[in-house]
Amino acid sequence: MQSLLTLGFVPLLVTVFSLVTRPRVSRVVVALLCWVQLIVAVSLCWPIVIGIQSQISWTEDFSVDRLSASFLLLTTFIGACALSHAKCFFEMEETVSPTYNATHEQIFFACASFFLLAMSMVFVCENLGILWVCIEATTLATAALVYFSRTKHALEATWKYLMICSVGIAFALLGTILIFASSQHGGMPTGSLNFTELTNHATSLQYSLLRLGYIFCVVGFGTKAGVFPLHSWLPDAHSEAPAPASAMLSGALLNCALFPIWRLTQLVVEAHHGQLATIIPLALGCITVLAASLILIHQHGIKRLWAYSSIENVGIMLIAIGLGSGSLFFLQAFNHSVCKAALFLLSGNVIQATGKKSLADIKGILNLSPVWGIALGLAAFGVTGSPPFGSFVSELLILIDSANKGYWSIVIALTVALLVSFVAVNIHLAGILFGTSPKETVGPGPFATSCIPILLIVCAIASGITSLPLFVVHMK
Secondary structure (H helix, E strand, O other), X not given: OHHHXXXXXXXXXXXXXXXXXXXXXXXXXXXXXXXXXXHHHHHHHHHHHOOOOOEEEEEOOEEEEHHHHXXXXXXXXXXXXXXXXHHHHXXXXXXXXXXXXXXHHHHHHHXXXXXXXXXXXXXXXXEHHHHHHHXXXXXXXXXXXXXXXOOHHHHHHHHHHHHHHHHHHHHHHHHHHHHHHHHXXXXXXXXXXXXXXXXXXXXXXXXXXXXXXXXXXXXXXXHHHOOOOOOOHHHHHHHHOOHHHXXXXXXXXXXXXXXXXXXXXXXXXXXXXXXXXXXXXXXXXHHHHHHHHHHHOOOOEHHHHHHHHHHHHHHHHHHHHHOOOHHHHHHHHHHHHHHHHHHHHHHHHHHHHHXXXXXHHOOOHHHHOHHHHHHHHHHHHHHOOOOOOHHHHHHHHHHXXXXXXXXXXXXXXXXXXXXXXXXXXXXXXXXXXXXXXXXOOOOOOOOHHHHHHHHHHHHHHHHHHHOXXXXXXXXX
């Protein structure tokens, strides 16, 4: 139990510290403490990730297995990268933005650290009810991040985010109640929301209530993940939030919203209703991938472009969940997280340097900053599934797995969507990288603004190289 408290201590310390110190001090200290948090998480989870231990249980409602430990490390890493880059971002923001306010920055760091804590708790919760509370906590924490600039567009995006996600979370709450009721009618008279107990009595759960509960939870948590057609909050929120917040929203929060769907899908499979647990994620994933890839064609804002790319990748991860492969789910999530975090951080650099968000107004980034331009191009290739990036391997494995299981409609739809999104993103990317920079450009920031994105891109390439053996084994 002490190690679990240690996991939550650093984010709480960051929350308090950022509220009582000047932003210029907290920028450095928060970044350092986030890497301390990553060290704590690694010391806690690494024995499970490499297979020395199968699980760590602190209480009956808090534990981690190999998949949840991997997601916990990924979330902590993305948070550390985003909040480290925030130092450079806010130094530049203080210089170029007429609306900059030091108090807003203090609130940002406090809410961002609480956001990181809430996301981390999602992966250690063994109780569906507590997990729901943690997901709702992420909604409340991120609202302040989206509203950072205090403009009318930020207010609109925040309001839309709160309303749509709250309705979705309400559906998930109803689903949670129905699953609890299904346990009362099957082997557990007192009922339970503990995943271990539910799994042990899965075959005796009342099917009608379990089915309804599962559908409501998928819809509810799917809204939080940006599943089509419940995605409308996501492009606005990502577009208006500061770049470090956008990186955390896309690179970490979406995984947190999909993880409960994975846990519940496995529960339904254990209850011997695998068809339900396959059809719903596959259908939603397929629709989401196709819709997002088509919408990518007509995007006009740089951060909205990456937001719709995130929606597409949510669809791919849902397909991996429907296939019942936790390893493919995590592999796709990892590669999307690192590439998309890099893209949002680089886009924040570009927006600060040019003062523009519209794709039509952003030109000549290679001339403005070759480092930014090359990194932006590499990250875009990575997120669209190009070799040698890890997303190429994960998406290819998902296609192979779908074909092996006879889901040819999924193979065709996913192939078409990936081709469309690859062409659309790279056409937009060409417009960003080449041409002449606007005259009002203030010039690129220091090289430090590229360090974290480059680290993330290196992780994506390393993932592609190290996951190749998994591809070879899959082909045998």
